[in-house]
Amino acid sequence: MANEYEIAVFNGDGIGPEIMKPTVSILEQLAAQSDTYSFDFKYADAGALHYANTGESLPEESLEIAKRADAILLSAMGLPSVRYDDGTEISPQIELRKILNLFAGVRPVRIAPGQSSPLNLNPEQAIDFVLIRESTEGLFYSQGKGEVSEHSASETLMITKKTSEDLFEFAFSLAKQRKELGQGKGKVTCVDKANVFRAFAFFRDIFDKESVRHAAIESDHAYVDATALWMVTKPWDFDVLVTENMFGDILSDLGAGIMGGLGLAPSADIGKDAAVFQPCHGSAPDIAGKNIANPFAMILSAAMMLEWLGIKHNDIAMVDDAKRLRDAVDRVVVSGKGTTGDLGGNANTTEAGQAVMEML
Numbered sequence: 001m002a003n004e005y006e007i008a009v010f011n012g013d014g015i016g017p018e019i020m021k022p023t024v025s026i027l028e029q030l031a032a033q034s035d036t037y038s039f040d041f042k043y044a045d046a047g048a049l050h051y052a053n054t055g056e057s058l059p060e061e062s063l064e065i066a067k068r069a070d071a072i073l074l075s076a077m078g079l080p081s082v083r084y085d086d087g088t089e090i091s092p093q094i095e096l097r098k099i100l101n102l103f104a105g106v107r108p109v110r111i112a113p114g115q116s117s118p119l120n121l122n123p124e125q126a127i128d129f130v131l132i133r134e135s136t137e138g139l140f141y142s143q144g145k146g147e148v149s150e151h152s153a154s155e156t157l158m159i160t161k162k163t164s165e166d167l168f169e170f171a172f173s174l175a176k177q178r179k180e181l182g183q184g185k186g187k188v189t190c191v192d193k194a195n196v197f198r199a200f201a202f203f204r205d206i207f208d209k210e211s212v213r214h215a216a217i218e219s220d221h222a223y224v225d226a227t228a229l230w231m232v233t234k235p236w237d238f239d240v241l242v243t244e245n246m247f248g249d250i251l252s253d254l255g256a257g258i259m260g261g262l263g264l265a266p267s268a269d270i271g272k273d274a275a276v277f278q279p280c281h282g283s284a285p286d287i288a289g290k291n292i293a294n295p296f297a298m299i300l301s302a303a304m305m306l307e308w309l310g311i312k313h314n315d316i317a318m319v320d321d322a323k324r325l326r327d328a329v330d331r332v333v334v335s336g337k338g339t340t341g342d343l344g345g346n347a348n349t350t351e352a353g354q355a356v357m358e359m360l
């Protein structure tokens with residue numbers, strides 16, 4: 001009998017509901033064809049529009065749905081026009097990260113053979129690496145707590161032993177998993193600035209100790225500036241990169257850039273028990289309501305969810321479906337038929353979702 005998984009669905013703001021709709025339809029189609037799994041989707045309100053209407057950005061009831069769920073699918077949240085009294089934007093996704101302690105921000109960077117990219121690769125060349133961004137501390141630790149006086153401003157970067165150990169453990173496990181699935185060579189690179197900052201020497205030292213426990217996986221280090229250069233000049237050399245929060249924030253946008261844009265960049269925020277899957281892009285209010293947004297980053301995030309659930313629950317068929325879904329998106333992107341305007345195509349959001357379904 002099929003296992004039923006409860007999925008919390010946050011439609012969010014702007015283009016959020018538009019890109020979520022085809023994503024849920026695809027998951028329903030995959031589940032309908034599967035005899036190992038099914039889904040029970042639980043919709044949860046949150047975000048800027050919800051705040052504007054009710055004064056609450058992440059209601060208790062929605063948080064409960066998220067905590068109870070086996071996995072959380074979240075589109076985009078926040079609108080520049082709706083803010084808290086202190087001027088900051090509404091971002092329940094950041095609250096969820098803190099509440100559920102989702103310390104590993106996983107950002108895959110993939111370019112399928114034949115896919116166009118600003119890197120001008122040869123047609124057979126494929127790129128496939130993963131950037132892991134620590135998501136609960138680092139330079140974001142002092143978010144909202146920085147000190148500003150007339151003549152100076154300061155922010156605190158925090159790196160803890162416990163979170164770093166959990167992060168590196170996660171990175172080595174992911175590299176092992178990728179190697180077993182034939183997706184990576186089994187290498188983890190610690191990205192830091194240990195030559196300048198003591199906090200990064202501390203970070204690197206914890207990495208080195210952790211690497212000893214994972215001797216079957218290769219490990220090395222790189223400075224963040226060199227990593228930015230190599231992501232452009234030789235990205236095929238990477239497998240799993242692991243780094244601090246702010247460095248990861250910047251490098252993940254570079255990753256989206258080499259893939260051909262934010263519309264293709266999925267992500268997952270993963271903790272010990274819970275995980276949120278959402279595209280890297282924001283709610284794109286400039287194109288909301290027109291049915292022209294690219295749903296592929298959301299759909300690829302759903303593929304990451306299938307893979308995570310499949311591995312967690314030992315469901316190989318589910319892991320295979322994740323790969324099938326990724327391949328289907330790749331084939332649509334490479335063919336150029338069924339892609340949205342941001343990728344040079346002329347399909348709308350609904351048609352782009354249908355193109356993936358047909359490819360499946």
Ligand code: ATP
Pocket residue numbers: 015077078262263280281282283284285286287292293294295297342
């Ligand atoms: P945030 O800070 O919330 O991540 P942002 O300010 O980086 O948001 P986005 O909402 O990601 O901005 O939008 C940046 C640009 O990319 C906008 O012009 C938007 O229209 C475009 N964009 C973002 N996502 C998509 C998408 N899925 N399809 C097409 N265009 C998109």
